[in-house]
Amino acid sequence: MRRAALFAVFLLLLGCPGGGTSPRRQVVVYCALDRLFAQPILERFARETGIEVLPKWDTEATKTTGLVQALRSEAERVRCDVFWNNEIAHSVALARDGLLAPYESPSAEDLPAWARDPERRWTGFAARARVILVNTEAVPADALPTSLDDFLDPRWKGRCGIAKPLFGTTATHVAYLFAKNAEAAKRWLAGLRANEVVVCAGNADVKDRVASGELAFGLTDTDDANLALRAKRPVRVVFPGQGPDGEGTLLLPNTVAVLRGAPHPAEARRLVDYLLAPEVERALAASRSAQIPLRPSLPRAPWIPSDLRAAPVDWQAVAAALPAARDFVRREFLRR
Amino acid sequence: MKRALAGAAAAALLCAAGGGLWALEAEDRAAFARSLGVGALAALCALALGLGYAFVVARHRFLGRGLLAALAVGPLATPPYVAAIAWVDALGPAGWLPRLCGLSDPRGPSLLAGGLVYSVPSCGLLLGCCLFPLVGLAAAAALLRVPRGALEAARLARGPLGEHAVLWAAAAPAAGAAALVVFSLALVEFAVPQLLRVGVLAESVYLALAADDRPGLALLRSLPLLSATTLALGGALLCWRRPPLNAGEPAPRRPLGRRHAAAAALGCLLALAPGLLNPATSLGLRLWIDPAGGAGGPARAAHVLASAWEAGSADAARSVTAGALTASCGLLLGVAVAWPLRRLRGPQRLLLAAASLLPFALPAPLAGLSTLALLNHEWTAPLYDGLGALVFALGLRFAPLAVLAAWLALHRVPLEQEEAARLCGRHPARAILPQIAPALLAAWLGVYLLAVTEYGASALAAPPGQSVLSVFLVNEAHYGQGAELSGLCALLLGVVLLPLPAVGAGVAWLRWRRRA
Numbered sequence: 076m077r078r079a080a081l082f083a084v085f086l087l088l089l090g091c092p093g094g095g096t097s098p099r100r101q102v103v104v105y106c107a108l109d110r111l112f113a114q115p116i117l118e119r120f121a122r123e124t125g126i127e128v129l130p131k132w133d134t135e136a137t138k139t140t141g142l143v144q145a146l147r148s149e150a151e152r153v154r155c156d157v158f159w160n161n162e163i164a165h166s167v168a169l170a171r172d173g174l175l176a177p178y179e180s181p182s183a184e185d186l187p188a189w190a191r192d193p194e195r196r197w198t199g200f201a202a203r204a205r206v207i208l209v210n211t212e213a214v215p216a217d218a219l220p221t222s223l224d225d226f227l228d229p230r231w232k233g234r235c236g237i238a239k240p241l242f243g244t245t246a247t248h249v250a251y252l253f254a255k256n257a258e259a260a261k262r263w264l265a266g267l268r269a270n271e272v273v274v275c276a277g278n279a280d281v282k283d284r285v286a287s288g289e290l291a292f293g294l295t296d297t298d299d300a301n302l303a304l305r306a307k308r309p310v311r312v313v314f315p316g317q318g319p320d321g322e323g324t325l326l327l328p329n330t331v332a333v334l335r336g337a338p339h340p341a342e343a344r345r346l347v348d349y350l351l352a353p354e355v356e357r358a359l360a361a362s363r364s365a366q367i368p369l370r371p372s373l374p375r376a377p378w379i380p381s382d383l384r385a386a387p388v389d390w391q392a393v394a395a396a397l398p399a400a401r402d403f404v405r406r407e408f409l410r411r
Numbered sequence: 412m413k414r415a416l417a418g419a420a421a422a423a424l425l426c427a428a429g430g431g432l433w434a435l436e437a438e439d440r441a442a443f444a445r446s447l448g449v450g451a452l453a454a455l456c457a458l459a460l461g462l463g464y465a466f467v468v469a470r471h472r473f474l475g476r477g478l479l480a481a482l483a484v485g486p487l488a489t490p491p492y493v494a495a496i497a498w499v500d501a502l503g504p505a506g507w508l509p510r511l512c513g514l515s516d517p518r519g520p521s522l523l524a525g526g527l528v529y530s531v532p533s534c535g536l537l538l539g540c541c542l543f544p545l546v547g548l549a550a551a552a553a554l555l556r557v558p559r560g561a562l563e564a565a566r567l568a569r570g571p572l573g574e575h576a577v578l579w580a581a582a583a584p585a586a587g588a589a590a591l592v593v594f595s596l597a598l599v600e601f602a603v604p605q606l607l608r609v610g611v612l613a614e615s616v617y618l619a620l621a622a623d624d625r626p627g628l629a630l631l632r633s634l635p636l637l638s639a640t641t642l643a644l645g646g647a648l649l650c651w652r653r654p655p656l657n658a659g660e661p662a663p664r665r666p667l668g669r670r671h672a673a674a675a676a677l678g679c680l681l682a683l684a685p686g687l688l689n690p691a692t693s694l695g696l697r698l699w700i701d702p703a704g705g706a707g708g709p710a711r712a713a714h715v716l717a718s719a720w721e722a723g724s725a726d727a728a729r730s731v732t733a734g735a736l737t738a739s740c741g742l743l744l745g746v747a748v749a750w751p752l753r754r755l756r757g758p759q760r761l762l763l764a765a766a767s768l769l770p771f772a773l774p775a776p777l778a779g780l781s782t783l784a785l786l787n788h789e790w791t792a793p794l795y796d797g798l799g800a801l802v803f804a805l806g807l808r809f810a811p812l813a814v815l816a817a818w819l820a821l822h823r824v825p826l827e828q829e830e831a832a833r834l835c836g837r838h839p840a841r842a843i844l845p846q847i848a849p850a851l852l853a854a855w856l857g858v859y860l861l862a863v864t865e866y867g868a869s870a871l872a873a874p875p876g877q878s879v880l881s882v883f884l885v886n887e888a889h890y891g892q893g894a895e896l897s898g899l900c901a902l903l904l905g906v907v908l909l910p911l912p913a914v915g916a917g918v919a920w921l922r923w924r925r926r927a
Contacts, residue, residue, distance in 0.1 A: 103875045111887065111895070112723070131877025134886055144620075154788060154796060154875070241618075276608055287503070409438065 095226035101127040105142045108329060108379035109298075110160040112364045120349045126342050131155070140242045143169065146334070150174060153336040159329065159350065163199055164247040166330040168395035169179055170196040173240060175180040178327060178344055182351035189388075190328050190369050199328030200351055201359040201366035203296045204383070205248050205325070207313040208282060208303060213291040220292050222315050227266040236273035236281050236293040240264075240404045244278065244296050244327050247393065251325055253400040254392040260400070264408045271291040274409070286292060286310055296327075305363065323386035328369060329359075435632060439615055443635050445531050446598055446611040450639070453542060453597035458590040460539065460682045461546025465582060467679055469551035472664040473672035477530075479679045483544045486686025488907050490864035491541045492602040493900045494686050497693035499606065502528040506873065515849025529608040537607070538597040540685035549589035550582040557581045559662040588650035595640040595647075599774045601867035602885050612636055617776035617867060626780060633777050640772035641765075648764065651819065690720050690900075697897035719898025726880040727906050733798055733879060734863035735910070737805040738813070738855045745813030746805075746844075753821045764818070770807050775867025778807045782872045796874050804872035805862040812861070816854030819898055820847035848921050856914050863906050879907060 106113050110132045117128045133142050146155060158175070167306045169175050171222045174197040183191060183198045190199030190275045207220050213234070220226070226235050238245040252260035273290060281293035282300065287306035303310045314324045331350050333343045349355065357373050359366035365376040367383070375381070435443070468480040486494070501508050506528070526535055537820040557578060565573035604611040612632055619629035667675060678689065752763055770778070782804040786795040794800055824843050831840035844851075866881045873879055884899045 105875070109881065109886075127876075129874075130878070131873070131875040132878060132882075132886065134870045134882065148783070149787065152792070210899065243706065280608070 100144050102156045102339050102346050103129045104157045105131045105155045106159045106223045107133045110382040112362050148283050156337040156339045158332045162247050162327045163330050164393050166197040167390045175332040178333045180348050180351050182348045197332040198331045199330050201356045202328035204324045204328040208295050208300050209311045210309050211265045212309045233271040234291040236290045238278045250393050250397045250400040253396040301365035325386040326385040429757040442612040442615050448531040449535045449595045450598035453538035454590045454594035455541040456539025457546045460543035464547040465550035468676045469554040471667045473667040495603045495606040498694045503872045531912045534607045536611045542593045544590040546586050549585040551580045553585040562662045584650045588647040591643040591647035595643045602777050613774045616774050620780050629718045636774050672810050678757045683843040715894045715898040719902045726883050730880040733801045734859045736802045737862040738859040739814035741810035744810050745817035748814045749817035749821050763917045779868035779871025800872045804868040809861045813854045820850035
């Protein structure tokens with residue numbers, strides 16, 4: 076009996092990593108941005124404020140979606156304070172479902188209005204663009220793809236790729252297409268199937284396959300493209316929709332939000348203020364992820380056009396289109 | 412009665428697998444077929460390599476035999492996804508082998524680059540090469556117990572063929588059982604297929620949970636996996652239950668001539684290549700040489716390791732803590748469960764054994780989900796929010812291994828010794844535990860190794876601020892083979908090897924006590 080009691084105490088101690096009883100200043104962050112880029116920023120915050128940061132990172136297999144599902148499953152007993160999403164559609168969906176608390180951060184005043192929720196439940200900063208990464212040894216300079224329709228060109232049958240459109244930014248991209256014109260989006264996805272477009276595990280996988288020449292070109296994000304460029308692989312980045320008739324390139328900002336019922340609300344707001352400051356945008360732009368600052372005054376990576384035109388997006392519509400897009404992708408696009 | 416029960420259980424499992432498969436979509440059925448392909452290939456590869464290795468090191472005497480026998484533990488200590496990263500580094504589209512052979516064609520995927528490395532056979536072969544020492548060690552242990560008299564009698568009766576028949580009869584049950592364990596492990600493996608772009612059912616289970624939030628679908632997808640792994644583990648138990656040939660003085664090893672010894676050593680090194688030598692070489696080169704042409708050598712290696720330490724030391728410490736706690740708790744549980752098991756007879760023992768081993772057949776994501784579902788309550792919050800959740804998930808997966816090891820070890824100790832200890836006024840544990848201590852130590856090490864390198868359940872169960880090195884490493888692998896990844900791989904190998912000196916000291920102490 077005594078041994079059993081001792082064992083129970085031991086198990087309880089397992090649950091208390093610090094072992095102390097005094098209330099500590101800490102903030103729990105669910106972070107979908109890659110750990111490599113987010114960790115230094117969170118560590119700097121912890122050093123400067125003395126607030127302990129407890130991050131939970133996403134996994135490469137499920138990206139943002141995994142953390143979003145965790146937030147939903149913990150809605151009854153919230154343990155997360157801040158959700159740092161590396162895209163926007165899922166934040167909008169969480170806000171719509173009442174899981175996010177409104178907070179107007181003073182750091183967000185100079186951010187563009189399109190990147191802020193009208194009810195201030197989430198705020199966007201540092202974006203990535205959806206780009207076409209082209210292998211310059213596989214694609215002649217006069218045949219560069221310039222739009223998503225080039226993925227349907229029979230010339231590139233089986234030689235171009237996209238990430239699985241159920242997760243991450245590719246899911247958001249497809250939802251954006253659905254929000255714009257659902258029928259056109261379905262036709263495009265059916266066209267991809269017909270053209271035997273390779274469905275890769277993720278955007279990094281697309282980058283790897285294009286960089287190695289396994290694929291001629293693929294749809295990915297600027298952060299992955301930057302890694303290929305830095306590694307001096309034979310690749311070129313095309314920003315779709317930049318021609319005279321183009322509607323612009325899809326920009327997906329990071330978003331940050333405080334959870335409703337967060338256990339450490341004061342610390343959560345402090346972290347949100349920190350993340351939305353220009354210094355963080357500057358650091359993310361200078362990092363290997365080459366994020367695009369939303370403040371026009373801040374510098375961006377040299378290979379990203381300074382006059383890059385962003386596509387206008389109704390994020391509420393994109394979030395609303397997410398389930399239908401996922402459903403179609405699962406039922407029709409990924410069907411064998 | 413026993414046979415009827417086993418038959419009924421097998422039929423129920425087959426029905427569950429069939430029902431699960433029938434209810435699944437075509438894509439999931441294809442994923443299950445790929446899982447089976449990976450598992451079967453891994454088991455066959457492990458069987459071939461393991462038996463060959465065992466015959467060389469257990470039956471022959473030559474220079475370097477001891478070193479080769481010790482190196483066999485290497486692939487088990489190397490996390491399979493570290494081996495997979497090195498595998499892609501060697502055979503991938505931009506790998507050194509296609510470049511060396513002139514098969515790396517930037518205008519299209521070559522057979523070697525695109526078709527070989529990212530495929531079911533590649534995944535199965537790699538897992539087989541990583542896990543073959545399980546078969547090798549089991550078969551070698553059986554071969555070492557073959558009595559001299561049995562071999563001599565067989566040789567007199569039927570010549571060399573008769574000798575081989577006896578050796579085969581001794582090694583086959585152990586090797587078959589270990590191959591079935593390899594099949595189970597490969598079937599639910601999650602990280603290696605992900606890195607080698609093979610869509611297996613374990614990954615579909617994970618996606619149903621983590622991305623779709625459909626636990627029902629995850630459970631449905633798990634049914635075929637659960638059934639197949641349970642059947643395989645049941646088969647392994649039945650194989651192990653066959654009595655080994657261990658009466659009399661063991662037969663001595665045969666000396667090998669120089670040529671044969673060289674060929675045997677070369678064969679062993681080739682078997683070790685994918686699981687140990689290639690990862691070690693790849694890691695060493697990446698630590699030593701700067702691909703960008705910068706300064707290499709020890710300064711670079713030190714810099715990369717220092718960076719990895721800075722980035723991952725906290726995760727490494729948590730991995731060690733979680734691994735050690737899982738192994739220790741698992742071992743306590745193992746002895747507690749195995750102790751009554753050895754006294755039970757008939758169907759009760761079969762049922763208890765099956766119940767103890769069932770969690771071992773759980774796909775990793777399901778273990779993670781079960782942990783979250785069981786612990787996400789107000790009254791279990793300290794466990795859910797701390798390292799306890801991770802230890803619980805890892806224990807759910809690997810504690811059955813400790814139960815199995817403790818049971819097999821206790822099985823060999825005659826029950827009479829317990830009675831004798833009681834008659835002498837001592838607790839039976841004091842007489843029996845020292846005898847099974849080496850097996851328990853080995854089980855502790857095995858559970859520790861599996862726990863610190865586990866990915867599928869850890870990715871779900873690790874709470875905020877408690878991330879572990881294996882998850883960090885697999886997630887960073889998508890950046891490609893850079894210095895950071897090599898540093899993290901080296902750090903993980905350090906974590907894996909950390910308890911070896913302590914375990915070695917423990918074994919030496921036990922031997923000293925036994926002699927004393």
